[in-house]
Amino acid sequence: MERSLSENGSSGTYGSSEEEMSITKGPWTEEEDSVLSDYITLHGEGHWNSVARYTGLKRTGKGCRLRWLNYLRPNVRRGNITLQEQLMILDLHSRWGNRWSKIAEHLPGRTDNEIKNYWRTRVVKQAKQLKCDVNSKQFRDTLRFVWMPRMLERIQAQASSSGQAQTTLTSKVQAQSDPCGGATATASNPGLLSEASSAVDVHEASLSDSGASYSLMGCGSWSSYGAEEGYGGVDLWTDENIWFLQQQLADDF
DNA sequence: AATCCCAACAACCGCCGTCAC
């Protein structure tokens, strides 16, 4: 479908080229964030072109939507992708490919944009270093059936050696009703806990369907790891881990 | 201290599917 020039990729919010010229681009200011948040608090999500129109924000409808979903929305988690989340991303990507929004559904609080960024900046980069096509069957199978189970074992070992810390964490998480380490259930969002749990359940089922010989759920309350300092933000791509992966890939040849 | 480089993240763009008229 051909779009009119006036749309500028923004679904035609601004009809005249004169208005289009005044569209703001680049980073959002605190004031803009505030205006957008206030509007959505009052009127709810959706009707993005109306948001731009009625708030006076010189942003496209798409821009408003993106800003809300990726940044302003309550429960959005940014940074510190946990080991479990990293493994989850790898696993789900091996299943669904670049279906970022679908993958994001299984990582409560994470946005498709963040997962996409993680994939491109970390996984693709490592694959390149290993002189491997990130979408090749060899790379994906090695990740999924050899490397990831190994990473999982390590996480479990780490968890069992610091059981006390996990117990403390788990109780803390339960007290906060915070299954995903940062997204706290609130009166305005009472469904978060069950939402996260159902996502986990779905994933557990899909793992067994996949025939994979491991389970990301095997280490107890996986989601609680997300809140644990020391787990959150830990990089899967250490030199040692990459070396192991390299050996596995070499063996496959 | 200045600059360069790179990783991480935010935001934009174009395409596509859906829906209302």
Place this chain on the structure above:
DNA sequence: TGTGACGGCGGTTGTTGGGAT
């Protein structure tokens, strides 16, 4: 049924901050 408006998705680019030189 055709058309336009809109929202969503994935790819890509721009910006920024921190580390290296």
